[in-house]
Amino acid sequence: MMSFEKTKISLIKALKLKNTHVLTLHGPWGTGKTHLWREIKAELEERKEASTTYLSCMTYNSISLLKSATMTALLSQSTGIARYGEKAGKLVVGLLNTKLPKEMQITVGFSDIQPLLPLIKKSIPSPSLVVFDDIERATDLDVGDLLGFVNFLVEELDQQVLLIMNREKLSEKAGERWQQIREKVVSLEIELLASSDEYVAIGLGDINNDHFNLFKEKIELLKIKNIRAIQHMRRVYDAVSAEEIFTPSQWMELIPSIVIFVAIHTNSIPDAAEVKRTIHKGAFFDPDEEQTEEQARAHALVQNYKLGTVDSFETEILLPYLQSGHLNVATAQSYAKHMDMRAKRNGAESTAHENLMKFYWDPNIQKAQLEALITATKPHLDFLSAGTATKLANAANEAGNTKLAQEIIYDWISKNEAAIKSAAENPSYLDERDDFIELHDNIKSVIEFRHTTIHKALSVPEAIHSITSSNTTGSRQLAPFKTTTPSSIEHILRSADHVAFREIFRFFARRLNGRSSDQHFGTASNHFIEACQNIIKLDSEGRLTELIRRLAKASNVASQIGIS
Template sequence: MSLQKTKAQLIQLLDDPDYKVIALSGLWGTGKTHLWEEIKQQSANASVSNALYVSLFGVSSMDQVLNKLIQSAARDGKIDSLVSKTAKSTFKGLESFHKGFATINELCQLLAVSMLLRKKIVVIDDIERMHEKLSIDEILGFIDDYSKNREVRFVLILNSNKLTKRDQWSTLHEKVIDLELQLVTTPAEAFSIAIQSLPSAYASSLKRACVICKLTNIRIIKKVIKTTNRIFGQSYREDELPRKMIPSVVLLTAIHHRGLENGPTKELTLSWKPQHSDFLKLFPDTNHWKDLVNQLGIYITDDFEHHVIAFLQTGHFDPNLFESIITKNVAEHARHSAIERVEEVREALYWDHRLDSNQARTRVDEVLASDQSIPPDIYNGLVKIVRDTPCIENMAQLLIDRWIDLYKQNPQPYSSGSGLEPAIIEAIEHFNAQRRENTAASFAEQLIQFAQAPDHQRYNSVVYLNLCNTGVEYYESAIRDMPIKGLQGVLPYMLDAYNQSQRDNSTIEAVAQRLIAACRNLYRTHASEGLGRLLKRQFAYVGLDIEHMPQPSVTTNATAGEPEH
């Protein structure tokens, strides 16, 4: 029975004096005690609002139970003058007189409790968590005695599934308890209770993920909320976070605190790539919780999930690390959202024949308001539809101008393919030309650095690996535009390496291969110019004929790759 239905039922039972012993049972952390406290605070029934409460967690004797009840009454100001006088003066007098009056002292304690509890409602919580020295027989015997002989009514709060002696409970349950209400809190109800004491800016996403994970333990949900608030703080809007981030925190926190029944392990979650054959080999039995992870929107995991697990396991929190990861994910999410928006608007303009001109203009304005650069092929499709749509065709140029402005702010190495708007092609080609110039200049600096490095450092560097995996055309650009001092270092290195290979009858070094191939190509196109004459002199100086020497066997096009910089 859900929380609200159970609450209504329990209120009715409390108002009916024929029900002397009521049991409220349910799983740990599902809000049983919270439900009772809520009823007590809201009740107009004096017997309910003045009820006494005792938890048996760790209690090992009936004396402790009775003392806790007296303390509960004193704490709530419910000890009347007669009980107070009897409890205080008699206990103190007898104890100071002689230790042998301990038994009489106990009798006085029972007398005080008997007077205190008469016609009261007593709530006994955590019965399944009492100490093993205190037996269920003693508790239920006490309940049976006081309910029959002293008009005391009881509400027992417990997780009956965790009682160690189920047979005793079943027998005494039939003899003592009038009715047992089973509380089955829904995930939504459990979350509503948890969020009251722990507000979060991400409540909507948290609730959705907790409901999908079927979390009903309020203590676990509070841990989930605390973890989420710690990681994200108050810096982000809920809608700007990627869809998987908060669900990932919910899932991993629930797994870590063992709050997810039959759920995936954290190892499985961190490796989650269900389309990869290697993943399926490692974890073949994934169907049990595959739907859960898919509903949460976690289609792949990355560094974020690894750092969440590390935080949960060690307690060490690095705010700068999480901020950098989240900021990167937020930026990527914003870009994907902008692309989706362009595609949605294009589809609406194409298919929704009910759109009037104002509605169409509003949809295009959504795209114009975006600050994200969109791939030109996707954007170009929208431009074409807008140009073909009456009443908003003039907005096509606004879209083109907006794309170019955003592209200039954040240029990308797009291809200026056919079918794009001429203005968009011009912007892309202008950037690509600048990029090639900058890349060539950067590559030339790497080449000079490599040639001037000591022999013992030259071949054990990242620069060397980059040079070995770069196409010959970049070597050509570097030699063509290299300053004089750079040429004075690079060309002698190249020729020395070539001659060394000839003397040792070995394969010429990879960078020197590319340099010679580049020089041969440049000489063929610049033979009568200054660069061609310089290259011919340099080769002749070491006895080589640049025109007729064998061409090194290397890749001479861009498939060898662009230089990294």
């Protein structure tokens, strides 16, 4: 038998015990105390064992209002009437008058009728159970006053009372008062016990079995035992599902994000704010960076959870929905298409990789089968990367089928306009990286042509600024240095403003100080030296010469330029 069910049975049995007038059901927030009460209420009413009156204490800011609401609900058996607050007393009087003979009807307020209540016990259903919930949330109510009223209901009206609360969240003052009085008033205290399986089952309800199991796995990984948080996850799931955008298999990628971000949003995991920061940071920490205990816990949780990289689903769909309640349907539809394309690309890449592995390493494949393996990938070229297409073409060439190799490259270029455009628009794509250098010559030519068309050549000052500001040294940045001359460098120094001059001089000074490990700029650095020497020679007392002397000495390159 499940723990939740055991608690339910224990509470039902306790309600039937003689001389058990006041019971408490206690447990942490979100563990299902109110949910359990609703189940018990339904059973009691179905078997007609007791009439029930339920009130949430946090709705009332004074004991007098709670008393009025309680009596109104008892006499009317309608908690809806109790919401009228300050009018509750008048309603009670009116209800009493309907049950009293004309000569006994009263016209005074609720505070004046309490002595008469024992006379009208017969007007209140019996047996009857009054339930006070959220006691720890009712910060304006004095626990002593509440328990005094509970005692009145028991002693004067023969009511049975159930108090539902989180004892750990009582204020310090209320907690002390509770400990002082509870033994005199409370007959039995029952702790809500529930397993993680029950929390998940109650919170999620009936959903797709695969989705339920993934929700359960991730919820248990985070050790969440808060039914309200889990119910919130289900509401997010339902809200997105209602739009019928994502396929069942796509949901398997989205559910882990829903679980952890709802847990953060509802503060249902320890260090929630730090976990959120860690996720957005990418969970990467410098090993030498000193971490607080909170950061270390958050880092360990995120690493163990294996969420992956945060993308537009979290930043543009999930988080905005949690914060505003508005679902961006258009963005969700776009993301679903992106997921579909990503799945097709991953599938095509996996198939191509498997076929290439067989081509190169399977000793049992015949020559005719080798070409068939490569040919089988052609229908999927629009989902393959340029690198994979190159490998397939190389394999076709090794099999002696140059025509097939040419067809693969031609078809890839014709089917992947978006990929070519994206590569060409990236300013640093042509940097000397292995993944570009190893591409098929025809693919490289197409990308290089588009890239040159989009991105104008850099001047030396522009290249220097790009290198120093972004720490990027690619073929585009290196190109202008290959055509420098002493006179062109001299012209640059003479025409530069104060910001550019300082940046250019410091750039070349670093090259001169580390020339042995900076071979890309060797010739240009020599031209820089000649340009400086020529400026000093032509105008030894000029302002520009003065700046060169000062900066050269400060940068430790005076001897290389020939400055004593």
